[in-house]
Structure formats: structure tokens, C-alpha cells
Amino acid sequence: MEKGKSLHLQEIIFSSSNPEISRAISRLLKEGHIRKIAPKIYTPNLEEDPSVIIRRSLFRIIGHLYPGILLSHRSALEFAPTKTGDIFLTYTYERKVKLPGITLNIVKGHPPIAGDNPMSDGLYVAQKERAMIENFQESRKSGEESKTLERRQIEDKLETIVRVQGEDGLNALRDKAREISEVLGMEKEFNKLNAVIGSMLATRNSKILTSPIAIARAFGHPYDPDRLNLFEKLFVELQQRTFADIPDKNTTQELFRNFAFYEAYFSNFIEGTRFEVEDARRIIETQKPLPARDEDSHDVLGTYQIVSNRQEMSITPKDAEELITILLYRHKIMLSARPNKNPGTFKDRNNRAGDTEFVDYNLVRGTLIRGFDFYRGLAHPFAKAAYMMFLVSEVHPFPDGNGRIARVMMNAELVKEGQSKIIIPTVFREDYLGGLRQLTRRSEPDTYIRMLQRAQLFSTSLSGQDLNGMKHVLVQSNAFKEGDEHILRIVGE
Numbered sequence: 001m002e003k004g005k006s007l008h009l010q011e012i013i014f015s016s017s018n019p020e021i022s023r024a025i026s027r028l029l030k031e032g033h034i035r036k037i038a039p040k041i042y043t044p045n046l047e048e049d050p051s052v053i054i055r056r057s058l059f060r061i062i063g064h065l066y067p068g069i070l071l072s073h074r075s076a077l078e079f080a081p082t083k084t085g086d087i088f089l090t091y092t093y094e095r096k097v098k099l100p101g102i103t104l105n106i107v108k109g110h111p112p113i114a115g116d117n118p119m120s121d122g123l124y125v126a127q128k129e130r131a132m133i134e135n136f137q138e139s140r141k142s143g144e145e146s147k148t149l150e151r152r153q154i155e156d157k158l159e160t161i162v163r164v165q166g167e168d169g170l171n172a173l174r175d176k177a178r179e180i181s182e183v184l185g186m187e188k189e190f191n192k193l194n195a196v197i198g199s200m201l202a203t204r205n206s207k208i209l210t211s212p213i214a215i216a217r218a219f220g221h222p223y224d225p226d227r228l229n230l231f232e233k234l235f236v237e238l239q240q241r242t243f244a245d246i247p248d249k250n251t252t253q254e255l256f257r258n259f260a261f262y263e264a265y266f267s268n269f270i271e272g273t274r275f276e277v278e279d280a281r282r283i284i285e286t287q288k289p290l291p292a293r294d295e296d297s298h299d300v301l302g303t304y305q306i307v308s309n310r311q312e313m314s315i316t317p318k319d320a321e322e323l324i325t326i327l328l329y330r331h332k333i334m335l336s337a338r339p340n341k342n343p344g345t346f347k348d349r350n351n352r353a354g355d356t357e358f359v360d361y362n363l364v365r366g367t368l369i370r371g372f373d374f375y376r377g378l379a380h381p382f383a384k385a386a387y388m389m390f391l392v393s394e395v396h397p398f399p400d401g402n403g404r405i406a407r408v409m410m411n412a413e414l415v416k417e418g419q420s421k422i423i424i425p426t427v428f429r430e431d432y433l434g435g436l437r438q439l440t441r442r443s444e445p446d447t448y449i450r451m452l453q454r455a456q457l458f459s460t461s462l463s464g465q466d467l468n469g470m471k472h473v474l475v476q477s478n479a480f481k482e483g484d485e486h487i488l489r490i491v492g493e
Contacts, residue, residue: 012057013042014064038099040065048287051101055081058102063123066091070112070124073147076131077157082144083339090126105147110184115176129177132158136189151196152210158200160321167201223366224359227394230443234390235374237445238383246382246420246456249463253310258467260308262474263411263423264300267307267404270429273299277471277480298337299404306330306408313408313415316384320372324365331398331405341400351396356440358396367395381417385410386452393436420460425479428455428488458490 013034016022025042028034034042037050041061045053054061058081062069072090074082081087085102090109097104112124119125126134135154139146149157162170174197181190199209250259265280273296275283283290284304289297306312312330317323332344342348347361359367371391378384389410396402411421424432428451435451438444458477462470478486 011043011045011053012061013044015040015042041099049100054100054102058087059120059123061099062087062089062104063119063121066106067122068092068111068124069106069122070109070116070126071119072107072109072126072131073134073137074131074149076126077128077135077149079125084144086145088147107147113180113183115180127180129173130180130184132173132193133177133181133184133186133189136192137186155196155200155209158197160324162200170197170201173197223370224363224395227359227367228370230394230439231371231374231387231391233443234387234439234445234448235377237449238378238380238387241383241449243380243382243453246460248415248418248420249460255464256310257308258465258470259421259423259462260304261467262462262470263307263421264304266423266425266479267303267407268296268300269426270424270432271401271403275300281467295337299335302334302336303404303408306333307411307421310415313412316412316416317372317375320369323368323372323375327368327392327397327405327409330408331401334404334408335398335401338400341398343401346397347399349399351399351402353396356437358394358402364395364397368397371395381413381419382453382456385413385419385422386449388413389452390436390439390448394440420456420463422452422456423459423462424455425458425474425477425488427478427481427486428458429482430484431488454488458488461491 013025015025025034028044029036029042032046034044035046036042037053041054043050043053059071062071066089068091070076070090071079071087073088075088081102086105087102088105088107090111091106092108092111093106094108095104095106097106112126113130115127116124116130117127132154135148137148139148141147158170158173161173165172174194177190177193181187195208250256261281261284264284265275265277269275275290275293275296279290280300283297283300287301289301315326317326328344328346335341335343346364350361351358368391375384375387375391378387389406392406392409393402398405407422407424414421431451432455435448438447458479461477462473465473473491474480476491477489479488
């Protein structure tokens with residue numbers, strides 16, 4: 001009965017032909033310890049929406065239900081369902097399967113070949129070259145319900161390859177795709193891919209390209225030269241200074257999450273998403289938005305989801321491509337409840353704050369890529385954190401959420417090296433913005449650096465406390481105060 005006893009410890013339980021397991025499932029179902037959320041799928045999670053549970057274990061579920069199935073077409077490049085909940089797969093037959101919140105679009109096609117990789121249980125994922133060819137197939141549907149990406153999106157992915165791996169990398173992809181196309185009988189699709197690659201490498205007519213970034217590749221990658229000068233100024237100043245290590249005292253998971261609550265709270269408050277502390281706490285504890293404030297509540301939830309995850313916050317970019325990937329992913333999570341803000345997508349029009357106009361939307365990628373070169377030259381975690389925060393803030397790559405994502409990227413640098421994270425409390429908002437303005441408008445980094453050092457010293461005082469204990473320290477620090485008559489105090493200083 002050991003198998004039966006352990007079933008309730010698994011979030012996803014599959015029906016089984018094993019009589020012992022089948023009886024255990026029936027018993028747990030009858031006793032109300034588990035529930036059925038889809039055909040052949042049960043869970044002991046009685047609270048969350050079935051669609052949330054399914055998404056969390058989606059790849060495992062697919063592999064279990066259809067052993068040997070292949071994640072293909074756009075899904076092999078995106079590794080996630082589309083906004084409409086569609087995911088695309090190749091198997092021995094064609095079928096459309098509805099799961100809570102997800103539609104499995106199964107097409108009949110060639111099984112996994114050499115180079116296609118096992119992903120989860122019985123699920124394989126099409127290798128990049130195969131997926132590229134598949135995305136040049138004709139599709140009867142469009143948009144998020146199409147099995148193929150738009151041409152512009154494919155060109156963006158190809159441009160990423162040449163940017164990171166150089167022309168040799170793109171040529172290697174083309175050579176392998178040619179071989180695969182012969183195995184799959186997709187020579188026509190390969191010819192389309194070949195034409196795009198040739199245009200990007202300026203060996204063919206670039207007029208067939210549709211992606212601005214691919215066109216930029218064909219004519220050189222543009223960036224904002226004035227911002228690069230500003231980034232260099234900050235880099236030089238950070239390089240010339242010596243910074244003390246300030247180890248994070250919130251080493252347990254509970255303490256880390258307690259700190260993350262106030263980190264998410266203040267990061268949203270400073271951007272105008274205002275809640276009473278107890279209301280924000282209720283949102284986090286219940287994982288449910290407040291009535292009539294759904295989007296604002298999800299802003300706090302999305303930020304907390306990232307900053308409370310030590311594993312996620314330990315990820316920092318090794319190269320420019322990873323920087324872009326991390327930014328897009330975290331922004332998508334953070335603003336997931338605001339589809340009108342295009343979560344996970346760089347801005348498609350220019351933005352500004354007061355008299356400051358940020359990097360032109362056509363220059364975002366190039367400026368981030370070039371700006372990353374200075375980041376690579378920094379060693380101390382505080383220096384890297386300060387630089388990364390300013391890089392993202394100054395480029396302002398998204399339509400919304402730029403301040404929050406900049407602070408997330410800053411704190412990830414500190415978490416990775418076991419250093420105290422930085423909270424910008426309400427009372428310190430003008431100091432924070434003033435430091436940014438001094439650097440942006442006057443190329444003066446000193447105020448900005450000292451501002452962040454002060455904020456980190458304050459933040460390290462929030463340690464070894466439960467949420468109420470932390471709140472007591474915050475009150476003593478004037479953290480919640482607004483107005484010029486209040487200043488940030490550091491308890492114990």
C-alpha cells in the first residue's frame with residue numbers, strides 16, 4: 001500500500017491500470033482528499049484553479065498522456081502556451097485535446113529524430129533547426145492560434161542567433177536545417193528559411209525581411225550613443241570605488257519571503273500602486289486580488305512571485321542575449337494581468353517621464369546589448385547591481401513596469417552573491433528619483449551611488465523578523481511616510 005499512501009503527496013496524480021493505485025485513487029477521491037481536474041488527472045490541491053495546476057505541470061502531463069510526443073512548431077521555440085492557451089505538438093495522429101486553460105493541438109507528423117531532445121517523461125522537444133523549418137509551414141490560422149510564429153518573430157529569433165553566435169552560428173543552423181529538411185521532406189520550408197538567412201547576412205535582397213531588428217542586422221545594429229557615454233561614465237565611477245560586502249541576514253526561506261513582501265509592496269507603491277499594508281498582505285497570503293482592484297492586486301502578486309523566489313532571483317545574465325531573455329520573462333510574469341501593457345514585449349513606441357525621454361524604441365535592443373559590455377567589466381555585486389538598475393531604468397525598454405523590473409534586476413545581482421537586497425521605501429522616493437535624475441541629466445553618478453548605498457544600509461536592518469517585526473522597524477524608520485518633512489532613519493544607527 002506504500003504507493004497508495006504516497007499519492008496525496010503528489011500534486012498531479014494520473015489514473016493507473018495498477019489495481020492498487022486505482023483503488024487508492026478511488027478511496028482518496030471518495031474521502032474528498034483529491035479531486036479530478038481533467039480526464040485521467042487528479043490532484044490533492046483542492047484550492048487552486050485547475051488551469052493553474054495544469055500549467056504548472058503541463059509538460060509532465062503531456063509526456064505522460066502521449067509518450068513519444070514532440071513539442072513542435074512555435075511551441076518548440078517559445079516553450080509555453082500562447083496567450084490563447086494553445087500549444088502545438090507532433091504525434092502519430094492528429095487530435096485537439098482540451099485541458100483546463102490549455103488546448104493541445106496535436107498534428108500528425110514525423111516522430112522525433114536524432115537531435116530532438118527528451119524534455120519531460122515521455123515528451124520530446126524539436127531541436128532548434130527543426131522548429132525553424134516547421135515555422136515556415138503554411139498555417140490555416142493566424143495570431144496566437146497559429147502553429148507558426150509570424151515572419152517577424154522568426155526573423156527576431158534568427159537575429160538573436162547571429163548576434164550571440166555570430167555569422168558562423170547562423171550558417172551552422174542553416175547547414176543543419178538543410179539536412180533535417182531532407183529527412184522530414186520539408187525542402188520547400190527550408191528554401192524560405194534559407195532566403196531569410198541570406199538576406200540577414202546581406203548575401204541576398206534584404207527587402208524580403210519584415211522585422212525591424214532583422215533589417216537593422218542587415219545594415220548594422222543601431223544603438224543610442226548618448227546613453228552609451230552615460231553608461232561608460234557610471235561604469236568608470238563604479239570601477240574606481242571600493243564597496244563593502246553587506247551579507248544578507250535573511251537566510252531562511254521564511255525570512256527571505258518576509259523581506260520579499262515589503263520589497264514588492266514598496267516597489268509597487270513607489271510607482272503609484274498603493275495599498276494599505278494589511279490589504280497587500282491579504283493579497284499575498286490568499287493569492288487573490290481585492291475586489292475592484294484586480295490589476296493592481298496582480299501587480300503586487302506578480303512582483304512578489306519573482307522577488308520571493310530565491311532560485312529565480314539568483315539568475316543573472318552571462319551575456320547580452322540572456323539579459324534580454326531574463327528581462328522579457330520577468331516582465332511577462334510581473335505584468336501578466338495587464339495585457340494592454342504587452343507583458344514580456346519591448347515597447348513599440350517611445351516613452352518619457354517628465355522632461356526625460358528614454359531610449360528610442362528602435363534602439364532598445366542595440367543599446368541594451370552595447371550597455372551590457374560595461375556590466376561585464378564590473379566585479380563587486382553592489383557595483384553590478386547599481387549598474388544593472390540604471391541600465392534598465394535608463395533604456396526604459398517596456399511600455400510600463402520599467403522601475404519595478406529595474407529594481408528586480410538590481411536585487412538579483414545581490415541575491416546571487418548572498419548580499420543584502422535593496423528596498424526603496426516611500427519616504428526615500430524623492431532621494432531615489434533625484435539620484436537617477438542627477439545621473440541622467442548631469443552625468444553625475446556620485447549622488448546615485450550614495451543613494452543606493454544608503455538604501456542598502458536601511459534594508460539590512462530588516463532582518464531576523466517576522467512580518468510584524470519588520471513592520472515595526474519600518475515604522476521606526478519612517479519608511480511609510482510621505483512629504484519633505486520626513487527623512488529615512490536607519491534603526492540602530
